[in-house]
Amino acid sequence: MNYKEFVGEVQHRLEYAQFGQAVRACRAVLTTLGERLQEGEATDLASPLPMEIDHYLVAADHGQRFDYQEFLERVSKREGVDRSDANYHTQEVLALVASVVPAGNLEKVRAQLPDDYEQLFELVETADGGRTSQ
Template sequence: MNFDEFTGQLQHRLGTPGTGETVRAARATLSTLGARIPEGAAEDLAASLPMEIDWYLTGAPREHGQRFDWREFVQRVAEIEGAEPQDAAYHAQLVMDLVAELVPPSDLADLRGMLPEAEDEENWRKLFAVVDAGGWVDSSASAP
């Protein structure tokens, strides 16, 4: 998948009016995720993404492997995206759903194992809520 396909699919899922808002949501989610996970894991995850998007995981974070909980993750995403926290959390779920379609299942499983802190495991599962529900469903598509 190339950059235009990635942003087009994400824009449709997010329902954003323009590419700028879509890219901002992807950047906010992936750069915050890249800061949370170790550098090698970010590189593994990024390898399956378009090169314009993979940079958010690998090049944008100043420091990889930071320790922060789900609430801090959402706050950081919201701040970068310029969105309300509840919107940012939902956008992060949709970004991760698209990423989950592109990366090998083993990389996604490794990512899941890196995120939860013992006391915050249930909250981190929220990041994968759309993935775990069977993926995003295009409600605007007409049935055959």
């Protein structure tokens, strides 16, 4: 999947009229996720993604500790949406990432995050028919 296809799919999933809105959602979600993950996990997750997308994960200031509510607050501010939209956008972007990266990469991410981040994986569960474990 190339950059335009990836962002176009986010645009479709989020029902955005403009490509730039989808880019902003990708950047907000993946930069914030990159901040929360350790550098190695962020790099592993990013490697199968288009170069323009993986940059958001690998260029972040890694290893920060914050709960899921703070995660949503950061996504909300970066994207300029409310927290409920930030939650939905986060789930949709991660579900798309899950369809591109090997399951093992996503499982490593999941194992690194505290239990309150399980909401992040709700659409991954339904999109892949239960590929990831609870």
